[in-house]
Amino acid sequence: MSKLKLAAIEDDKPVRFTIELPATVHRDLAAYAEALGQATGKAAIEPAKLIPPMLARFMATDRAFAKLRRTRSKQVA
Structure with missing residues (x-):
C-alpha cells in the first residue's frame, strides 16, 4: 500500500462546523x-x-x- 499523506488522527477539542459535501466526496472520505x-x-x-x-x-x-501569512504577520508586527 502506498504511504498516505495523513497519519493517525489526534484527539483535540473540536469546534462545531457544519458543511455539506457531495456524495462522491463523502464516499471517498469513507x-x-x-x-x-x-x-x-x-x-x-x-x-x-x-x-x-x-x-x-x-x-x-x-x-x-504561507507567503500571505508571512506578509500579514510582518504588517501586524
Missing part, C-alpha cells in the same frame, strides 16, 4: 478512513474526523498561503 485504519492497524474512523487534518495539511503545504 474509503480513505478505511485505508487509514488499515495502514495504522486501527479501526476505520468517522470520515468527518479526516476533514480537519486534511485541511490543515493542505494549508500547511500551500506556498501562496
Whole structure:
C-alpha cells in the first residue's frame, strides 16, 4: 500500500462546523478512513474526523498561503 499523506488522527477539542459535501466526496472520505485504519492497524474512523487534518495539511503545504501569512504577520508586527 502506498504511504498516505495523513497519519493517525489526534484527539483535540473540536469546534462545531457544519458543511455539506457531495456524495462522491463523502464516499471517498469513507474509503480513505478505511485505508487509514488499515495502514495504522486501527479501526476505520468517522470520515468527518479526516476533514480537519486534511485541511490543515493542505494549508500547511500551500506556498501562496504561507507567503500571505508571512506578509500579514510582518504588517501586524
